[in-house]
Amino acid sequence: MLDVCLLGTGGMMPLPGRWLSxxxxxxxxxVILCDCGEGTQISWRYTNWSFHDLGMIALTHLHADHVAGLPGILFSLAYADRREPVRIYGPRGIAALLAHFRVLVPVLPFPIEVVELDGRYEETLPNGLHFAALPVHHRVPCFAYRFTYPRRPRFLPERAQALQVPVTLWRVLQQGQPVQVGERVVYPSDVLGEPRRGVSxxxxxxxxxxxxxxxxxxxxxxxxxxxMYGNPADLPRAVERGHMIFTEAAQLAAQAQARQLWLTHFSPALQNPEFWLPVAQQQFAATALGVPHRTVTLRFLDEASS
Structure with a gap:
């Protein structure tokens, strides 16, 4: 399963009750942190999530409203006695940016590893999560991110018994490794069912x-x-500045057959995003407004319905 907590929903500048992205x-x-606008560590403290568990930071791009909170987060990690490495992903330039920020936090009890992205990127992280990055269209290099927790196929004990696989070797097959049974090799595909949908x-x-x-x-x-904007009349401004309006985000969710959509990154001029929510819901019914500290646990489909 995946736990998700939206810390900030603002663009450009923080507002009372609206932290940055x-x-x-x-x-x-x-824990993985996506974007790190000014004040992120303050918003984080309203949750019960541990700073110590933060092992990865993924920055979409280098505009200040998405990265200016990084020194505070690094300090909060150090204060939480983090010792394990922290890896930071983002477009080219984050290594130089981090070097400047380290003037503010020069001594850290954990190493930092930087991965600068040039194009599409995929990696299976040590915790089993599949991480993917896609270049998108903004005024500076920018990436969209996807996190997928895969699900192993169902283990079929009746097949393992028919092949006379000792119970002590079942776990090895479940983990995707072949086993030797007498003079015969038994492969995971021999005892596993069809692929199953993960969660993302x-x-x-x-x-x-x-x-x-x-x-x-x-x-x-x-x-x-x-x-960024709720009013469809703001589409020319969105095009000029490299952003989306509500209906475009909803159309993307519909085209992608997403299960649900949270809207975020509201312009400071968008004082009442809830006014425009019905416009997005006409395009994609399962649309909701992101609000600070909105949290959900995403489970495998059969678990979620049980």
């Missing part, structure tokens, strides 16, 4: 719609997508 994802005890969340912000986005976020359980 930031999102937490937790899987198998490891995608974070898309500071971009215009692109042809690649619907397939990149296809069938996600939760799409968290920017809606």
């Amino acid at each position: 930031s999102l937490l994802v937790r899987c198998n005890g490891v 969340v995608a974070f898309v912000t500071d971009t215009r719609p692109t042809p690649e986005l619907p397939s990149f976020v296809h069938d996600v359980d939760l799409l968290i997508c920017e809606g």
Whole structure:
């Protein structure tokens, strides 16, 4: 399962009750932070999530409202006695940015590893989570991110028994490794069922719609997508500045067959995003407004319905 907590929903500048862009994802005890706007560490303290568990930071791009909170987060990690490495992903330039920020936090009790992204990127993280990045269309290099927790096929004990596999070797097969039974090799495919759908969340912000986005976020359980402007009349401004309006985010969710959509990254001029929510829901009914500290646990489909 995946735990998701939206820390901030604002764009450009923090407002009372609206922290800047930031999102937490937790899987198998490891916390991932997506974006880190000014004041992120303050918003985080309103939750019960541990700073110590933060092992990865994924920055969409290098605009200040998405990265200026990084020194405070690094200090909070150090104060939480984090010792294990922290890996930071983002477009080219984050290594230089981090070097400048380290003037403010020069001594840390944990090593930092930086991964600068040039294009599409995929990796299976140590906690078993599949991480994918997609370049999107903004005024500077920017990435959308997707996190998928895969599900192993169902283990079929009757097949293992028919092949006379000792029970002590079942776990090895469940973990995807072949086993030796007498003179015969038994492969995981011999005792596992059909592939099963995992669980996933995608974070898309500071971009215009692109042809690649619907397939990149296809069938996600939760799409968290920017809606910089609610009024359809603001579309020319969104195009000029590399953002989306509510209806475009909702259309993306519909095209991608997402399960649900949270709108986020609201313009400071958008004082009442709830006024425009019905406009988005006409395009995609399962649309909700992101609010600070909104939290959900995403479970495998059969577990969620039970």
